[in-house]
Amino acid sequence: MTLLAPTRAGHPPPAPPAARSGRRRLLPYLLLLPGAAWLLIFFGVPLVQLAAASLYDPSGSLSTGYAMTWAVGNYPDVLQAYWPQFLRSFGYAGLALVLALLLGYPLAYAIAQKAGRWKNLLLVCVVAPMFTSFLVRTLAWKTILSDNGALVGLLRDVHLLAPDGRLLATPFAVVLGLTYNFLPFLVLPLYASLERLDPRLLEAATDLYASPVQAFRRVTLPLSMPGLVAGTLLFFIPASGDYINAELLGTPNEYMIGNVIDSAFLVRLDYPQGAALSFLLMAAILAVVFGYLRRAGTEEVL
Amino acid sequence: MARETPAGDLRLADLTKRFGVFTAVDDLSLTIEQGSFFALLGASGCGKTTTLRMIAGLEEPTSGQVLLGDRDIARLRPYKRPVNTVFQSYALFPHLDIFENVAFGLRRRGIRSVDDEVTRMLSLVQLDGYGNRRPAQLSGGQQQRVALARALINRPQVLLLDEPLGALDLKLRRQMQIELKRIQTEVGITFVHVTHDQEEAMTMADTVAVMNAGRIEQLGAPADIYEFPATAFVANFLGQSNLLAGEATSASGGDVAVTAHGTRFSVPAGRSRAEHGPVHLGVRPEKLILVGSADQVPAGHQQVTGVVTDASYVGVSTQYLLRTGWGTELSVFAANSGTSTPVAVGSEAVAYWDPQHAFLLPRDAADTDRTSPVLDEPVGASS
Numbered sequence: 001m002t003l004l005a006p007t008r009a010g011h012p013p014p015a016p017p018a019a020r021s022g023r024r025r026l027l028p029y030l031l032l033l034p035g036a037a038w039l040l041i042f043f044g045v046p047l048v049q050l051a052a053a054s055l056y057d058p059s060g061s062l063s064t065g066y067a068m069t070w071a072v073g074n075y076p077d078v079l080q081a082y083w084p085q086f087l088r089s090f091g092y093a094g095l096a097l098v099l100a101l102l103l104g105y106p107l108a109y110a111i112a113q114k115a116g117r118w119k120n121l122l123l124v125c126v127v128a129p130m131f132t133s134f135l136v137r138t139l140a141w142k143t144i145l146s147d148n149g150a151l152v153g154l155l156r157d158v159h160l161l162a163p164d165g166r167l168l169a170t171p172f173a174v175v176l177g178l179t180y181n182f183l184p185f186l187v188l189p190l191y192a193s194l195e196r197l198d199p200r201l202l203e204a205a206t207d208l209y210a211s212p213v214q215a216f217r218r219v220t221l222p223l224s225m226p227g228l229v230a231g232t233l234l235f236f237i238p239a240s241g242d243y244i245n246a247e248l249l250g251t252p253n254e255y256m257i258g259n260v261i262d263s264a265f266l267v268r269l270d271y272p273q274g275a276a277l278s279f280l281l282m283a284a285i286l287a288v289v290f291g292y293l294r295r296a297g298t299e300e301v302l
Numbered sequence: 303m304a305r306e307t308p309a310g311d312l313r314l315a316d317l318t319k320r321f322g323v324f325t326a327v328d329d330l331s332l333t334i335e336q337g338s339f340f341a342l343l344g345a346s347g348c349g350k351t352t353t354l355r356m357i358a359g360l361e362e363p364t365s366g367q368v369l370l371g372d373r374d375i376a377r378l379r380p381y382k383r384p385v386n387t388v389f390q391s392y393a394l395f396p397h398l399d400i401f402e403n404v405a406f407g408l409r410r411r412g413i414r415s416v417d418d419e420v421t422r423m424l425s426l427v428q429l430d431g432y433g434n435r436r437p438a439q440l441s442g443g444q445q446q447r448v449a450l451a452r453a454l455i456n457r458p459q460v461l462l463l464d465e466p467l468g469a470l471d472l473k474l475r476r477q478m479q480i481e482l483k484r485i486q487t488e489v490g491i492t493f494v495h496v497t498h499d500q501e502e503a504m505t506m507a508d509t510v511a512v513m514n515a516g517r518i519e520q521l522g523a524p525a526d527i528y529e530f531p532a533t534a535f536v537a538n539f540l541g542q543s544n545l546l547a548g549e550a551t552s553a554s555g556g557d558v559a560v561t562a563h564g565t566r567f568s569v570p571a572g573r574s575r576a577e578h579g580p581v582h583l584g585v586r587p588e589k590l591i592l593v594g595s596a597d598q599v600p601a602g603h604q605q606v607t608g609v610v611t612d613a614s615y616v617g618v619s620t621q622y623l624l625r626t627g628w629g630t631e632l633s634v635f636a637a638n639s640g641t642s643t644p645v646a647v648g649s650e651a652v653a654y655w656d657p658q659h660a661f662l663l664p665r666d667a668a669d670t671d672r673t674s675p676v677l678d679e680p681v682g683a684s685s
Contacts, residue, residue, distance in 0.1 A: 214410055
């Protein structure tokens with residue numbers, strides 16, 4: 001209480017400054033503590049657990065128990081067995097990314113630069129689907145693409161689709177689902193970058209003999225790079241690990257690596273295999289991300 | 303304006319721009335000679351920037367022509383015009399270094415070897431060695447010079463400057479004014495300079511056009527406009543004037559007689575823009591001389607008596623306010639030349655002037671005395 005009470009005459013000021021500044025120096029760490037504890041308990045510990053599981057003896061089972069045998073051979077084994085799913089994951093995610101860029105860049109640009117007073121409403125429209133469950137949205141696509149749905153009927157009528165052709169249970173449906181489900185993760189960071197783009201820079205570019213295409217390439221695109229890099233990563237990483245879209249909109253022929261991991265853990269109960277696959281996926285994504293960041297040259301970006 | 307149409311004159315013909323019901327530029331016609339330094343002067347919102355943007359191609363005219371020589375460029379896309387702009391905010395590309403900013407225009411036109419040109423330009427604007435810095439690392443004045451170099455390197459037929467010095471502080475602005483003038487003389491390109499700063503327009507331009515409400519109020523050499531303004535707006539936008547409301551009664555013997563507030567004055571016919579009806583009798587504050595009593599007024603001069611209500615000493619001069627018998631406060635600037643004696647606040651005084659220094663302007667019948675300058679609110683650097 002002496003801290004708050006006005007200093008009486010003759011009393012030295014309380015709270016020595018050294019102790020105060022010491023507490024102030026600790027403050028950032030104290031603020032970090034809850035988050036760090038959370039990360040350690042719910043990410044760090046399970047990660048180590050998973051790394052250990054990936055090295056268990058593959059001949060064990062849940063009922064007989066697993067022995068830790070440092071079975072590094074699990075990795076080449078799963079890679080050999082499931083490399084098509086790996087390739088498919090990155091193929092589908094890459095294809096979906098291209099589609100999402102074609103849809104999302106113009107969308108983000110329009111909202112950021114041209115929407116005027118509709119800006120907030122349009123942003124809500126981008127985010128609104130996220131208010132419903134991922135599963136529900138994907139199931140809705142299942143209805144839209146179903147064989148006796150209106151879309152397939154229309155496409156068959158105009159002969160874009162063979163009379164027995166279908167959309168559901170094709171790679172097309174899975175890529176479409178991935179594109180749709182992860183689009184907001186691409187659009188929002190892109191929007192944030194493009195929103196900061198000063199339209200006067202584009203005027204300056206056209207004044208300096210840049211055609212609209214050149215102005216885009218030389219000014220808009222480089223200045224939107226931070227958002228573009230963040231958006232593509234936020235899109236690509238979850239998309240390549242996704243298994244719901246392949247599960248609901250595809251067949252086992254469209255299964256991605258996520259589906260294999262899902263079944264290893266929950267159906268086949270083969271923990272070493274599931275863990276090894278998970279780590280391989282993580283390594284592959286990290287490799288892709290670092291390769292990408294090197295090429296995108298983020299230091300070029302503001 | 304009766305010259306043969308030479309290749310490079312910039313002519314605006316009946317140029318009009320409307321935004322909805324608002325007319326920003328109203329049937330504007332003028333000719334800017336090749337190689338001249340032309341200033342468009344006006345308060346914010348008078349249409350000067352819109353005019354500039356129409357020349358640059360960033361705004362499409364509602365009607366009218368922008369002629370460069372004999373070619374109408376009014377509907378050309380901006381990147382197809384031999385015109386470059388120095389923007390108010392500079393609009394330097396933040397992701398490119400100074401070298402690439404300056405080289406931008408050349409590269410877009412497919413010119414490969416730009417090194418010599420860029421180096422030459424950077425030294426013209428005294429930024430040698432700054433090529434690999436980013437715009438954010440430069441001061442305002444340096445950024446301004448990069449913007450200038452970036453536009454000039456393209457050797458445009460016309461260089462447009464949109465309040466290019468607005469964001470600089472006063473000292474730097476004076477320095478850049480001299481610099482700009484030097485560069486303009488050196489490169490011989492037509493400069494069209496938009497500004498709300500009358501001093502800037504007068505120090506730099508060969509010809510000044512004073513704009514108000516989308517129209518040109520007066521066009522001419524800075525000294526001509528200042529000494530003999532055409533309208534009450536110009537008289538109080540370009541500097542300051544004491545305008546007394548009066549009635550012109552008769553013109554005889556080369557003089558126009560005016561009655562204002564019960565006193566008779568006369569103005570030479572050559573300095574009168576109206577000879578009948580309601581007029582403003584104008585005298586610049588520095589043309590008024592303040593003395594203690596009427597017997598100190600030399601012969602042939604005209605006078606107004608009043609009480610000194612305020613005296614501000616500003617170094618080069620003392621600025622007095624003289625309240626006349628009818629209540630109007632006249633401004634009087636007494637140069638601090640050491641020859642005149644100071645007048646005390648509260649004392650009676652007489653202000654006199656040489657009729658050759660007065661001028662007569664037509665006046666709306668409802669208009670009264672006008673003695674305060676038109677406020678020229680600076681257009682915010684960021685707007």
